[in-house]
Structure formats: C-alpha cells, structure tokens
Amino acid sequence: MRKAKVLMDRDFVIGQTDPRLFGAFVEHLGRCVYGGIYEPGHKTADEKGFRKDVLDLVKELGPTIMRYPGGNFVSGYNWEDGVGPVDQRPARLDLAWFTTEPNTFGTNEFMDWCKVAGVEPMMAVNLGTRGGDAARNLVEYCNHPGGTYWSDLRRAHGWEKPHGVKFWCLGNEMDGPWQMEYKTAAAYGAVAREAAKMMRWVDPTIELAACGSSARNMPTFGHWEDTVIEHTFDHAEYISLHTYLNNYKQDTAAFLAAPDLMDRFIDEVVAIADSVAAKRRSTKRMMLSFDEWNVWYRTRRKRADRVKEGWPVAPPILEEIYTMEDALAFGGACISLLNHADRIKSACIAQLVNVIAPIMTETGGPAWRQTIFFPFAHVSRLGRGKVLRAQVESETYDSAYYDPRGTDEQTFPVSNVPYLKLAAVAGESGGLSLFLLNRDLSQEIDISLEARSFGRLAVGEALELRHDDLQATNTKDAAERVKPAPLQGVSVEGGQIRARLKPASWNVIHLSAN
Template structure:
C-alpha cells in the first residue's frame, strides 16, 4: 500500500467554486440534438419533442451552462434557418460533419430546452462564413425586449420576453485548418474586436469569449493567444481553451496523468493573458473559458464522418463508450479545473448526449449514464464555497509523456457557512492501493464523516451499456476514518474518490 499525505487548510484558498465550471455543450453533431435531446417519438417526449429522460439526467448531472450550437458546426450556421414554422425551415448541408441538418431545433427551441433543464444558455456566433452584422442580428433577436424587426420576430415566434443570454462565444476554433473560415491570429483578433464592439452597442452587459487555441499541440499555441488578445483584450472577457487529445493509446500510466497537461494548458494561457495585460498597462484581467474538454478517441471508426454523396441527418458520430479509466481521468481533469478556479471561470464538458458524452440514448428507446457521468455529477453536487489547494506528498511514477508524476492528485472545497468539506481525489497507480492520510486539523469543527465513495473496478476497461450501467458505480468506501483532525482512507488503483466531512 502506497502512503500519501494530504494537507487541507483554509489558508490555501484559490477562489470561489464557480457554478459555470460544470457546464456542457450541445452541438448539431451526430445524435447530440436529434435523438439526443430532441426525439419527438420518444415515450417521454414533451410538446416540443424534448426527451424527458434526458432532461432528468441533465439535471442529475448538475449541468450549469450549455454552449450551443457549436463547435465546428457554427462556422457554417445560418441561425435564421432555425426559427419560425418548422415546416418552412430549410434542410442545409453541415459541411463540418458531412451531414444534413433539418433545422427542427433552433434558437427558440434550445432556449425552451434550457428553461426545462434548468441550465444557462451560452451562445456561439458564426465568424467563419459570416461576420459582425449576423452576430449583432442574433443578439438583437435574443436580447432586445421588442420594438425592432428582429426582436418583434422573436415575439411573433412565441417568445414575448427576451432571452437575455449573457455569455457569447465569438466564433469557434478559428486557428484550425478544419474550420470553415480559418484565419490568422491577427485577422481573427481584429474581427473579434470589431464584432465585440458592435454587440456591446446592443447589450453592454454581455460577456464575450474570444477563440483561444484548439489545443497545446497547435503549432501557433501561445502566439495565437498573444496576438488575439493584443487585438481584442479590451473588448473580451474570456479566452477559450479546447482540449480532447487525452486518450489511452496503450500507455495507461500517461493517460491517467492527463491532468498534468491540462494544468500546463491553463497556466500557459494565464501567463500569456497576463503578459498582454502588463503590456497594455490595464487593470482588467481576461480569464479562461475552457469550453470544450473531454476524453476523445479520435482514431476510432465512430469518429469518422460520412463521405461522398452520403449526407445523413443525425448519423452515429463520435459515440465513444467510456470505461472506468476514462472516468478517473475525467475526474482528475475536473480536479485541475477546480484547482485553477481563480482563472478558469467557465468550462464545458463536450458534449452532453451521445457524441463523446456522459449521457447515451437509443432513438426512441433507453437512456443511460456512462462512467464519466459519475465524477462530474459528484463534483457538481458536492463542490461548494471556496476551492482549497491541497498540499500533497506522494510517491511518483514515471510516464512516457509527462515525466515523473505523483500517484495521487486531489482538490478540496470548503463551505464556511455550512461547515462542509468535500475532498476529491484520484489514485493514478495501476497496481497499488493508496492509503491517504489527510490533515484537516486547521478545520477543527470537522467531526463527522458524511460519506466516502470510490469509483473503481479490477477491470479498468469496464464500460456501461444500456443493459448494464449500474454494476460499476461510486460505492461507499468503508475504510474511511476521522480521528482528532486526521482523516485516513484507502483508495483502490485507478480510482476516483470523494470524501465529505461535516460539523
């Protein structure tokens, strides 16, 4: 058994727990929308065609914000196609995913879905094939109360009250050669600045996200952020970060250490943003919206779009089936996001349903929770108050990708009002149980273990299915003990763990 020592102290405060950390993403991609959130023939479908079982799972998952409608899809999207009578809406080619979109779900339907699911809309505008005017038009349609052509059109379409969308993404992954309208950092930064200025003339209260790099592996990473922010710093509130390149490729040890890479991503973007701030000599800080992140097996067959004359509606795309190791990595990535809550003010797990998602559905049939559902749901439910950085003393193991890495990682949250402490921890060892000894003496009121759970399995490749999604769940960990300010708990190999203490 490997010994690991943790220290939790309220002096190690990082910043507040931000509800927007627990966001997700709905793109018109594969079956995320059609047969995902929208399936009119489903037994649980409501009057708008939305699946009630998916809405219930979205609430259980604890989703805060939902980014929409893309993603790569947005760079060719004409938002006007998705409003008005459904029988008059055109079917369009979605060249991003080589599919067809019937536009049965658009802005108004999505806004109704967010209300039903208790989530906040985070809208993206098309800066790939469109520009400033179209972005301003969509904002007018969504946020102006009435008295103009587009706001009155929204009212005529059944929404008398403005949607008051706060967060807006200025395009998507404009650094990527796969993106419609890809441009240089300078071109994009200038366009983002001008679009932001125009949108703020309509609604000065919006929060705007500029496109950052699509990953640290991009050849322009770092320089992209610097140039974009040099052009648009005063006009935007966030710079985005996207990362999907974590997958088990035969090197389980490196895969389990993926959060080391996320830490590097966040800290590099933060340093770049602060460098531009210093150069411009301004007080304002630009923070990070990590609005696309997940494990994604991009070389699998299900990640390859259709080709040729095949332009199907809602094809099976990106439908990764996640295992226990994937769930541990997703939990560790959440630990990284929380640990950087001072600079990561928003994040979106991509995506919500079917496409690299925690929720899976059958068309017209069953829905179930993937393994990655559980660490996200627990972190969203239990994290409250302030995030505390945890001091860790742990043995290390060697990885091919990240060098020597501690076998354990953890973060804590502390709610001074309720006296609740939540500890989230992973064991990255593939072979050994870890005995964690946690010093919580600086929080003398903690005298009660509320609960302790572990998500693990001797077979780290176990996957949930529609037939069996409950054999492997977070289970009560009976080893937990709290005595005179010292917590001990034994956590199995390749595991995600939570411990909650109270007064």
C-alpha cells in the first residue's frame, strides 16, 4: 500500500472558483441539438420541443454556462438563418461536419432552453466566413432593448425582452486548417480586435474571449497567443484554450498522467499573457477560458466516425462511449481546472449530449449518464468556494503521453507524476471538499491529511467511483453499471483526516464545519 501526506491551511488560497468554471457546450453537431436537447414529438418533450428527461439530467449535472452554436460549426454559420418563423428558415450545407443544417433550432430557441435549464448563455460569433459586422448585428439582436432594426426584428420574432448575453467568444479555433477560413495569428488578431471593438460599442457590458491555440501541440502554439493577445489585449478579458485527452496507445498510466500536461498548458498560456502585460507595463491580467475540454479519441481519427456521406440531418457522429478509465482521466482534468481557479474563470466540457458527452440519448427513447457524468457533477456541486494550496507528498512515476497532430507521431515526457492528484475547496459555510484521484492501477493509497484553521470538521459525504473493469461503460440497457458508491473508512479527528483510496479510483470527501 502506498502512503501520501497532505497539508493545507484555510488561509493559503489559490483562488475563488468562478461559477462559469463549471460550463458545457452545445454545438450543431451530430445529435447534440436534434435528438439531444431538442426533439419535438418525444414523449418527454415540452411545448417547445425540449426533452425533459435530458433537462433533468442537465440539472443534475450542474453546468452553469453553455457555449453555443460552435465549435467548428460557427465558422460557417449565418446566424440570421436560425431566427424568425421556422417554416421560412433555409436549410444549409454545413461544411464543418458535412451535414445538412435545417435551422429549426437557433438563437432564440437556445436562449429559451438556457432559461429552462437554468444556465447562462455563452455565444460564439463567426469570424471565419464572416466578421465584425455580422457579430455586432448579433449583439444588437440579442442585447439591445428596441428601437433599432435588429432589436426590433427580435421583438417581431416574439422575444420582446433582450436576452442580455454577457459572455461572447470571438470565433473558434481560428489557428486550425480544418476551420473554415482559418487565419494567421496576425490576421485573426486584427479581425478579432475590430469585431470586439464594434461589439462592445453596441453593448459596453459584454465580456469577450479571443481564440487561443486549439491544442498545445499546434505548431503555432506560443507565437499564436503572443500575437493574438497583442492585438486584443485592450478589448478582450479572456484568451481561450482547448484540450482533448486521449489513450490512443492504450497506456492507462500515461493516460491518467495527461491532466498534468493540461496543467503545463495552462501555466504556459498564463506566462505568455502576463509577458504581453509586462511589455505594456500594464496591471491588467488576461484570464483564461478553457472553453473546450474532454476525453476524446475513439471517434476522432477516422473520417467514417466524423462524417456520414450524403449530407444527412443530425447523423450519429462523434458519439464517444466512455469507460471507467475515461472517467478517471476526466476527473484528473477537473482537478487541474480547480487548481488554476486564480486564472481560469470559464471552462466548458465539450459537449453536453450525445457528442463526446456526459449524457447520452436514444432518439425517441431514454437518456442516461455516461461515466464522465459523475466527476463533473461532483465538482460542480461541491467545488464552489476557495481552492486551497495543498502540499502533497506522494510517490511518483514517470510516463510518456502520446498526443498526435495529424499523422505526426508526438510523445511528450511526463515526469514525477504523483499517484495522488488532489484539489481542495473551502466552502462559504466553513466546510471542506476534497477531490482525490488515485492513479495507481494496483495499489491502494493511505492518505493522512492535515487541514489547518478549519476547527472541527465532520464527514458529511464520502463517495468513490471505481470498477474492477476499467473498460466498463454505461449503456441504455445497463445505465448504472458504473456509478458512485460510499467511500468507507474516512475518519476525522480535529483537523486530521484519514482515508484509504482504492486503486484506479475517483474519490470525493465533503467535510462539514462542526
């Protein structure tokens, strides 16, 4: 059995978790919208066509903000196609996913869904095939009260009150050749700057995120951030970053080490942003929006998994089926996000339903939770508060993580990976939430944790997520094969907490103030 010691103090704080840290993503991709959140005629659908069984799971999952409408889709999207009378909306060929987009669900339907789901909308604007003019018109349509062409058009469409969208993304992955009209860093920076300027002239209260690198292994990473931030520093509050964890090589130890590379990615982007501020002698600190992240690899490499021939409507593509192993890597990523709460103020799991998602549905049938559902729900429910600096003494291992770019073979060494990955959050009510990942595949970890300045604590909740078969999945016919169970043997004496974590397990301990 391995042993680990942890020391933390309530006064030693990394940062406060922003509510937007627990976000998700809805794109017009596969069955995310049609057959996912929206399915008129489904037995649970409400009068607007929203699936209530999906809504119930969304509320249990607990996302706080929702990015829309893309993703790659947004770089060719004319937002005007998705508003107005449904029977007058045009069907279009979508070049992002080679499907036919019927546009029966659009901006206003999304805003209505967000209200029912209790989440904040996050809108992305098309800076691929379009630019600042279309972007500022969309802001006017969504946020201006009335008395102008676009705001009065919204009112004529049946939405009298403005939507009041505060968070806007300036395009999507504009560094990627797969993107419609992708750009160099200088070209994108100039377009993003001018779009941001006009959008904020329409509504000075909005917040803006510029596109960072779509992956850490992009050949332009670093230079892209430096150039884009130089252009947008005075106009945007956030720079985005995207990461998808993989296990192409079927190396579980390396897969579970991957969130530590996510930590490096975050630290590197922070360093670049702060270097731009330093050159300007500015006290402003650009924050990070991690607006795409997840485990994704099985349905990524082959065209047949991404594209169904014949331009179908809402085909079943990118429907990653998640294992217990995936849930462990996913939980590690959750911990990485929490431990950078000082600079990551927004994050979105990609995506919400069916497409690389924690929620799966059968069109016309039931909905169920995938394995990755549970770590996200735990963190969203119990991870609100001040993230603490924890000193962790744990045995480590070395690994090498495979992260391909196109057909290139790329392997990144990951050294001194602690078997215990941990985040600690002090809640407003005086309690403490611990999120613990045991990355050892064969040995338990006996943990001794000292929590200073908390007074008396008592165990309020203790859960573990594990399965003897790391390839176990949840399916329509076995929807609860993988689910949380009570974590036994957690003890507290004053500020001394003891726990034993089983091999390859995700664990949550919530301690209430006594």
